[in-house]
Amino acid sequence: xTGIDGGEGEGRAVGIDGGAGEGRAVGIDGGAGEGRAVGxxxxxxxxxxxxxxxxxxxxxxxxxxxxxxxxxEGPPEADALIPLAADAxxxxxxxxxxxxxxxxxRSAFWPLAEFSPEWVAMRWALEREVPARFIDLxxxxxxxxxxxxxxxxTDGSGGTEAAESVDVRVDPxxxxxxxxxxxxxxxxxxxVVEHRSGGQGDVFGPFLALEEAMGALRETYGHGGHDxxxxxxxxxxxxxxxxQREFEGGVAVVCGAWHVPALRRKAxxxxxxxxxxxxxxVKADMTxxxxxxxxxxxxxxxxxxxxxxxxxxxxxxxxxxxxERWMTKVAGLLRAEDRLVSSAHVIEAVRLAETLAAMxxxxxxxxxxxxxxVRAVMCEGSDVPLSLVHDRLVVGDVLGEVPQGAPAVPxxxxxxxxxxxxxxxxxxxxxxxxxxxxxxxDAGRSRLLHRLRLLGVAWGEPVASRGSxxxxxxxxxxxxxxxxxxRVAEAGVWGTTVPAAATAKxxxxxxxxxxxxxxxxxxxxxxxxxxxxxxxxxxxxxADxxxxxxDVGHxxxxxxxxxxxxxxxxxxxxxxxxxxxxxxxLAERIFVGLPPACxxxxxDAAEQxxxxxxxxxxxxxxxxxxxxxxxxxxHGDVAVGEAGAGPGRAVAPGRGPGGLRARWHSVLRVLSGRxxxxxxxxxxxxxxxxxxxxxxxxxxxxLMGLVLSPGTPPAAAAAWIEGFVGGGAGGGMLLVHDExxxxxxxxxxxxxxxxxxxxxxxxxxxxxxxxETGVRRTLGELVRRAPGERRGGAGGGAGIPGFAADxxxxxxxxxxxxxxxxLGLDGVPVHRGVDDNELAGVAR
Numbered sequence: 001x002t003g004i005d006g007g008e009g010e011g012r013a014v015g016i017d018g019g020a021g022e023g024r025a026v027g028i029d030g031g032a033g034e035g036r037a038v039g040x041x042x043x044x045x046x047x048x049x050x051x052x053x054x055x056x057x058x059x060x061x062x063x064x065x066x067x068x069x070x071x072x073e074g075p076p077e078a079d080a081l082i083p084l085a086a087d088a089x090x091x092x093x094x095x096x097x098x099x100x101x102x103x104x105x106r107s108a109f110w111p112l113a114e115f116s117p118e119w120v121a122m123r124w125a126l127e128r129e130v131p132a133r134f135i136d137l138x139x140x141x142x143x144x145x146x147x148x149x150x151x152x153x154t155d156g157s158g159g160t161e162a163a164e165s166v167d168v169r170v171d172p173x174x175x176x177x178x179x180x181x182x183x184x185x186x187x188x189x190x191x192v193v194e195h196r197s198g199g200q201g202d203v204f205g206p207f208l209a210l211e212e213a214m215g216a217l218r219e220t221y222g223h224g225g226h227d228x229x230x231x232x233x234x235x236x237x238x239x240x241x242x243x244q245r246e247f248e249g250g251v252a253v254v255c256g257a258w259h260v261p262a263l264r265r266k267a268x269x270x271x272x273x274x275x276x277x278x279x280x281x282v283k284a285d286m287t288x289x290x291x292x293x294x295x296x297x298x299x300x301x302x303x304x305x306x307x308x309x310x311x312x313x314x315x316x317x318x319x320x321x322x323x324e325r326w327m328t329k330v331a332g333l334l335r336a337e338d339r340l341v342s343s344a345h346v347i348e349a350v351r352l353a354e355t356l357a358a359m360x361x362x363x364x365x366x367x368x369x370x371x372x373x374v375r376a377v378m379c380e381g382s383d384v385p386l387s388l389v390h391d392r393l394v395v396g397d398v399l400g401e402v403p404q405g406a407p408a409v410p411x412x413x414x415x416x417x418x419x420x421x422x423x424x425x426x427x428x429x430x431x432x433x434x435x436x437x438x439x440x441x442d443a444g445r446s447r448l449l450h451r452l453r454l455l456g457v458a459w460g461e462p463v464a465s466r467g468s469x470x471x472x473x474x475x476x477x478x479x480x481x482x483x484x485x486x487r488v489a490e491a492g493v494w495g496t497t498v499p500a501a502a503t504a505k506x507x508x509x510x511x512x513x514x515x516x517x518x519x520x521x522x523x524x525x526x527x528x529x530x531x532x533x534x535x536x537x538x539x540x541x542x543a544d545x546x547x548x549x550x551d552v553g554h555x556x557x558x559x560x561x562x563x564x565x566x567x568x569x570x571x572x573x574x575x576x577x578x579x580x581x582x583x584x585x586l587a588e589r590i591f592v593g594l595p596p597a598c599x600x601x602x603x604d605a606a607e608q609x610x611x612x613x614x615x616x617x618x619x620x621x622x623x624x625x626x627x628x629x630x631x632x633x634x635h636g637d638v639a640v641g642e643a644g645a646g647p648g649r650a651v652a653p654g655r656g657p658g659g660l661r662a663r664w665h666s667v668l669r670v671l672s673g674r675x676x677x678x679x680x681x682x683x684x685x686x687x688x689x690x691x692x693x694x695x696x697x698x699x700x701x702x703l704m705g706l707v708l709s710p711g712t713p714p715a716a717a718a719a720w721i722e723g724f725v726g727g728g729a730g731g732g733m734l735l736v737h738d739e740x741x742x743x744x745x746x747x748x749x750x751x752x753x754x755x756x757x758x759x760x761x762x763x764x765x766x767x768x769x770x771x772e773t774g775v776r777r778t779l780g781e782l783v784r785r786a787p788g789e790r791r792g793g794a795g796g797g798a799g800i801p802g803f804a805a806d807x808x809x810x811x812x813x814x815x816x817x818x819x820x821x822x823l824g825l826d827g828v829p830v831h832r833g834v835d836d837n838e839l840a841g842v843a844r
Contacts, residue, residue: 040249042240043067044264045117046210046257048173048189050296050306052115052316058254060203062124068250069243070125072118073236073259074110074134075142077286081406082134084288085119086126089403092119093291093309097485098139101283104409104489106143109482111291113309115316121254135239135253137232144280145228170221172258176213186307190366207260215261231279233262234272241269287407289485292428293396310396311367323365324350330374330389339385341378349377367394399428399480410496412488418448418498426480432463435474446474450529451502454509455491457484499531506534510541516549517557523579524561539582546586552597555590556612562586563619583623587660590616591667599676603719606678610723613671613681617688620664665694672703679707679716683723687734701740708748718760721745722767732771736778746783 043065047054062070078096092114099107112119125132177188223229236255240263243251253263296309306312311326318325327349331341353365353373362369371386371394379385404416419425422445435442449460460476494508495501506526513519519542526534542562549555562583594616598609671677671685686703689695706712707720725735725745735742752760768776 042071042244042251042253042263043204044211044260045121045207045252045254046214046260047117047254049118049256050111050113050116050309050312051189052312053189054117055115055120055316057203057206058117059120059124061207062121062252064203065252066128067252068130068247069252070121070130070132071135071240071243071251071253071255072121072132073136073255074118075108075136075139075286076134076239077139077284078110078134081286081288082122082132083126084403084406085122087403087405089401090288091401092116093293093296093398094288094400094402095291095482096286097289097489098143098284098286099486099489100143101285103282104492105486106282107486107489108139108143109289109291111296111482113291113293113296113313115312117254121252131247133239133243135236135243135255137228137235139284139286140281141231141276141279143284144282170217172214172217175217187366187368191362210257211260211264214257215264218258218261229259229262231275233259234267234275236263237267238269238272238276285407285409288402289482290400290402290426290480291482292400293398294428295482297395308367308394310393310398313396313398314393323353323370326370327353327374329393330378333389333392334378334385337385337388339378345378349373352377397427397429399426409489409492411492411494411498411501412485414497415452415488418444422448424448426459427478428480430477430479433460433476433478435476437472437474446528447530448498449476450525451498451531454502454525454529454531455487455494455498455505457487457491459484502529503531503534506531507537510534510538513541513545515557516542516545516554517561519545520558520561524564527579539579543582546582546589550593552590552593553608553612555586555593556616559583559586559590559619560615563622566623583619584660587616587620587623588663591663594667595670595674595677598671598674598678598681601678601681603678606680606719609678610680610684613684613688617664617668620660623660665689665692668694679719680723683707683720683725685723687724697738697740701738701744704741704744708744710751714752714756714760715763717748718763718767722763726767726770732768732775732779736775736782739782742779742782 043061045058045061047058075096075098077098081096084090092112094112096110096112097107098110099105112122122132124130171185173185173189177183177185180188180192182188182191236253236259240251240253255263293309293313296306314326314329315322324346327346330349331343331346334341349370350373353369356369356372357363357365360369365373371390374389375381375383375386379389408416422441424445433445435446437443437446452459459480460478463475463477491501491505494504506522506529510519510522513522519538523535523538523542526538542558546555546558562579566579566583594613598606601609668685668689672682672689674682677685686695686700690697690700704720704724708717712720725732725741735745749764768779771779
């Protein structure tokens with residue numbers, strides 16, 4: 001459970017808002033009514049981090065005590081950053097980020113929301129010009145503490161998320177809730193804190209009550225399994241003593257309530273210093289970074305998180321009638337999602353929530369009551385719209401903002417400038433961004449996102465474009481997470497600007513790439529990111545690796561990314577001359593080595609080789625489309641397919657797109673006719689030749705007939721069928737429209753012996769189950785008819801019952817009025833011939 005600071009931030013305890021504490025506030029000289037903390041013991045305000053009730057109670061206590069200095073649990077290195085909290089451009093949630101200078105990935109966060117007591121204390125001090133300081137263990141120690149552990153980031157208490165060698169950790173909030181008879185600590189917290197009025201009674205009483213409760217828990221559980229707390233509390237005691245000497249009393253301390261008994265405990269200065277002696281240290285930098293409500297929630301993995309940051313933010317900011325205002329927010333969200341929600345629904349939901357609270361004996365309707373009311377009244381009992389309410393409102397997607405004056409690494413500064421220039425603002429809510437690379441701004445956004453991906457800053461993820469398949473379009477899914485600030489700090493070691501850092505990172509990745517395919521993928525990413533300075537290094541590594549790698553599989557994996565890069569060069573105007581030469585040389589090596597590499601393969605290796613054949617076939621087809629000059633077939637010995645090549649430049653025979661295609665078709669013919677080649681590869685070679693028009697349908701039927709003859713083992717025949725019509729290559733439609741091929745498969749399958757059928761069934765099921773439902777249904781209807789009813793050649797539907805040999809023009813014309821109506825052409829004059837073309841063009 002969360003909320004009570006038990007050291008690792010996995011529990012931070014409570015400052016109870018409201019409630020009639022009878023004792024005067026501990027640490028106040030004179031009675032609480034005197035209104036000023038002067039001299040005497042410090043005013044210890046134990047809080048629950050990210051607790052709106054604690055935040056209100058802290059503000060009331062500070063107003064009453066008016067201390068001379070406010071000490072806050074947090075890293076002292078951030079003292080210089082406190083004034084930025086008053087900046088007009090600072091909008092919580094935000095977080096203090098500390099990272100090791102020599103190892104930026106070693107980092108820690110201290111998140112603060114608008115309803116965090118620490119934030120309220122900081123703002124109170126700034127508004128009244130009272131000094132504010134952080135007193136927790138410095139980040140220079142806390143970052144070094146877990147140096148040998150594999151965790152990064154903290155809970156906000158200065159400790160990392162790594163598990164320590166303890167069996168049990170005490171959750172004070174859960175213990176107090178169980179003692180009070182509650183099975184849900186969050187519900188207990190709402191009842192005793194969030195739903196109590198803070199405007200009456202002794203404002204210091206709740207803190208005294210919590211101190212006593214925490215004292216009893218500390219007597220029973222000690223440090224509760226949080227070993228680091230002993231060191232942290234020793235440092236805090238030293239800082240409190242120093243502040244008391246400097247300000248002659250008048251010290252207020254805002255910290256997790258779990259720590260209050262330890263800070264009150266008498267300990268010698270020598271003993272506290274002894275605990276700090278010899279601690280490891282690292283050099284640390286600190287800054288403010290934006291945070292999100294979603295990252296404050298416990299489901300995100302943040303140790304000191306809360307279940308409902310959006311709900312707590314609402315409770316803190318609602319001036320009055322919080323339930324009515326909350327239901328209005330919910331109604332607005334559901335209306336925006338086209339659900340029918342009226343003001344009557346809001347009134348009834350409020351009434352139901354208040355009734356449930358009364359029946360359950362609660363002082364005010366809480367989150368559970370409002371959720372039940374929303375489900376019943378506004379969601380008609382469905383949890384589907386309720387999940388939207390939980391995601392958008394109860395948790396929320398609020399993203400904080402940090403002023404430009406906050407310290408940052410140079411790379412972050414350059415990124416901020418690029419984001420403003422390209423009008424690409426970070427957002428916590430996931431969204432899709434459509435880019436048209438023909439536009440300057442969109443092209444710049446694409447470059448920035450690709451460069452950040454090279455640097456490991458995954459702000460955006462490319463997704464398939466729904467609007468167009470052209471290479472001039474890109475679609476990105478964007479979502480800014482607070483951890484990306486750490487990734488930017490890590491990437492700062494590569495350079496001070498995004499282009500320079502991405503270039504240096506790409507060069508280093510190329511040298512250290514484990515495989516040839518990784519290098520070609522990197523070349524593709526360099527073109528996408530438009531890093532011309534990195535490309536020569538990457539291409540040199542690529543050429544060296546390709547020359548030494550004799551594995552055809554590795555070469556086949558590398559070629560597609562290389563060829564795609566050529567197409568990106570066309571769109572972005574990048575010089576791809578070097579890429580073209582390497583791609584063509586790579587293709588030639590594949591052509592020579594592929595036939596021998598396909599011999600004597602087992603089933604798994606054969607299936608992998610089939611995928612390689614498909615990849616090479618697609619790459620060769622694309623390679624023929626990437627040349628900026630005319631093809632070799634059109635210009636004889638003129639250089640083609642190479643960016644920058646022009647007439648009069650000679651090429652080697654077989655090089656250039658036209659020659660490569662012819663060579664590839666020759667390789668496919670060799671593969672299709674060798675008995676030593678696995679059936680799945682031979683079948684795919686025949687299919688690819690048929691699709692390219694290099695093999696007549698009669699010849700394809702003859703080859704299939706030979707393979708499906710009784711002399712071929714059933715398993716080998718099934719593998720050939722898998723290669724020919726499987727693998728998602730549109731084989732189902734080929735069988736639908738070519739009766740001869742379907743008849744051959746049907747006759748062979750009907751003749752497979754019973755003992756062999758069991759062996760080939762899994763392969764056949766894998767082949768045909770990949771077809772779409774409509775294709776499978778059509779094939780089933782065709783096979784259901786007797787083979788004798790199937791006659792004639794392929795195409796046109798000839799010989800299939802229910803289809804005429806020729807098109808019935810009269811029946812076709814009958815549908816034209818409906819088509820015209822659907823296309824909005826009703827009333828447009830019809831001209832025979834011309835109108836048909838018009839309809840066809842609109843339909844396309």
